[in-house]
Each structure stands twice: as structure tokens, then as C-alpha cells.
Amino acid sequence: MRLRLVRSRLRRRGGARTTRFGWGLLLWFVVLGLHGGIAHAENRLTVRGNYYREASTRVLAPELRFTVDAPDERFMLGGGYLLDVVSSASIATGTADATGGDNVFTELRHETSGFVASRLGPWQLNAGTRYSTETDYIGRNVHAGFGRDFLQRTLNLHLTYAYNFDRVYRIFGGEGRRLPWCGGNYGRSCDRRDGGTNLLQTHYVGLSYAHAVHPTVLLLASLEYAWSGGPQDNPYRGMLIPAAEQESHPLRRHRFALWVGPRWHIRKARVTLEPRYRFSTDSWDVHAHVVEAHVHWRVHNHVVLRFRYRFYTQTKAFFFDEGYNYDYDEREFCTKSTPTGCASADPKLAAFVSHTPGFQLTYELDGLAKRTRMAWLERGWIEATYNFVYQTNRFGPARALGSLAFSLAF
């Protein structure tokens, strides 16, 4: 009887929630209906094949993305799927642990994402989620944002918040087991009674600014902050460190970035210049500068060639030693006041510079769409991108990344 009463209450509560949800949905559509005069809809499907190569690692990453306006920009839906196929022969990426020897291994990572967005007059709202899974890592993300237009829609400010809550594991290939990885200080036991957790959380806040200050000049800038807490060291790379046999990084990290990237279109030359600068700094003392330039040249009505050059430099993390000679004490946690608890063989925490020249060719299909039975190609495009990275760290002197993409509007 008591059970029936409880069930009945639950049903009533569920019913009330459903009714509230129904009213909320109705109110949403009423609000959408009140904001008329929105631009026409454009649905889009994009297929992209990404490629990355360095001395010991190859990555192929095909992806599919779509956006649908339902019925127009007042309510938009989108989603995507990405497959990362990583082939590696590097001990630092865990080959020996995962395969039980010095062999090449291939790992798959599946990523799905979805979002909803809305433009209501001068306001923009968006929310979304992303889920990623591989053998030793589960990545989850939820994000939401809102923005507003000012000055007759020539200025836009947008605020985004994102929360990542990932789970980190370590694979023992020889033993065929997957165990949680809580960070080097917790060792293999990962004892939760001592506060150990394999949950890596990140809170992210970003503020972006876009302003058309002239018919041919657009100013863009962003400020970003992120806080991460949880295991941020690699479960496998420790075997490169003689004194520690495991990596141990701080469990907390604050990061801050400032980015500016104006765009200027030169009408007579049909060229768009896009210089960029980014400064980022964090509580691990990694200070990075990026100076980048893109030159977009419309060589034909439907053909755009883009040249790119990127210069990157960073300082090393406060606990990083180039020779991996650590006076490691496993009883300490890695912090600025207890650096003996730190050990790292992570090349991306070393001081290094990189130079990246690259190019991109985009062919817009509007020309083809004028031909008989080819109208479906209107507003579609094909794009090929290639970049080559010269760098001065242990990842190797050279790496290449590129992509081929095909996009259709429907």
C-alpha cells in the first residue's frame, strides 16, 4: 500500500514535470514565433578527412558534421562524429604497456557531439555536449553560451562556459587489465581513501569579441580561462625517467589566454589579411606566444588560396628537467613548494619553438551548380589543407598535418 502511494506520488511528480516541460516547449515556440524576419535557412553537411604524422605516430581522423536550421536560425541543431585512428611505435605513448613489447599498436577513439543554438533578435544562445571514448580515456564535455549584438549588429560579445569531466585509465598489456590512473603520486594503488581519483575536471570560461569597424575590417579577440583538477600526467611515459619510473605532475592547473586576430579585406587585390597573436600563461609557468599570419587570396571567383605561417614559442614548466634527472620523492605531491614530488618526460612541457608554414586551397562549387542537374552543388565547397611543422623538441624535428574536406548545403 505504502509502495503504491509512493509510486502514485512519483507518477504525479513525473506528470507535473512533463506538464511543465510541455508548457516550457510551448513558450519557446511562442517566443520563436514572435521574432520574425530572420534570414533564410541553410542546412549543411561536411565530411572531412584529417591527417597527422610525426616520427613515430600517425593519426587518421575522418569526421562527419551537420547543422540543420529548424526552420531557420531561431532554432538550429547540429552534431558530428569523429574517429581517431592512432598508430604509434613510441614507448612514450604506452606501446610497451599496451602491447607487452616494442610493437606498433593502433588505437581507436570515437567522438560524438551535438548542439542546439538559437538567434532571437540580437541575442544568441547555444548549448551542447561531446562524448569521447578510447581504451584508456573517457572524455565528456557539456557547454553553454550566450551572446548579444550591439551597434546595429556590427559588434558581438559572446560568453561561453564549458565543463569537462574525464576519466583516465592505464592499460597493462601484459596483464590484460585496465586500472584507474589517479596521477603519479598515487602510484598504482590509486587509493580513493587518500583522495585519489581518476576524474579529471576542467572548468572553462571564454569571452569573445567581434566588431566590424569598417566595411572591410573586422576586429576579433578573446579572453579564456580554464581550471583543471585531477590526474594530468601520462600513465606510460614514466619509464623514460630513471629515478621515478612514473610521471608526477601537479594535480591543479590554472590557465589564461588572450587572443587577437583582425581581418582586413583589400578589395582591389582580392586579398584578405589575417594576422593573429596569442599569449597564454598558466600556474605551471608555461608561458607561450603565438604569432600567426593568414593571407587569403581569391585567385578566381570561386577559388581561394590561403597561405599560413605560424611561429610558436613557450617556456618550460617549473618542474620540467630536460635531462629527466629528478630527485624524486614519491611521498610528496608535486607542487611549487614540494618540487621533489614532480617528475616529467612530457616534451610539451619543455621550452621549444616551432615554425609552421602551410597552405589551403578552397574551390567553391557555385560555378558548377549553374550547369544542368548540378544545382544541388550550390554553396558547396571542396577544401585541401596542408601544414608542415618544424620544431625543436623530442617529438621530432618535423611533423605534418592536413585535411581534405567536402561540404554541401541542402
Add this chain to the structure above:
Amino acid sequence: MRIARRWSVGLGTALILATSSCVAVKPSQRQYLALPEMDPATNADEERWQSHVESAREGGFGGHGAAGGGCGCG
């Protein structure tokens, strides 16, 4: 702390100057702003891929306007 205060003052001043601009580009003058090469959204997918690779190979952060993570290859 002093550096943070200087940054805050500098950014605040820049934001005020940027948002108080009295120049408004009329809708009829926006044909060049509508070109794909002037639209930041055009390269959003490529930027996402770049961001993914950079987060696995560089200690720096940000600059792509979106949150990273989920790679597990670092």
C-alpha cells in the same frame, strides 16, 4: 598581482574603447564582411582539428575560441 592589475586595466580600457566606437557599418556596406574568408565560422572545423593537435603537442592554451580536451594522448 601587479601584473594582473595592469592586464585588467589594459583590457578594460581596450574593451571600453572597442565597444564605444561610433562607426557603424551599414548593412548595404557589408558585402565584403560576408565573404567566406572574412567569416571566422568558415574555418571552425579546421580550427577544431588544429586545436586538437596543438593540445596534444604544445603546452600553450586557447586561441581557438572553444574548449579542448578529451584526447588522452598527452
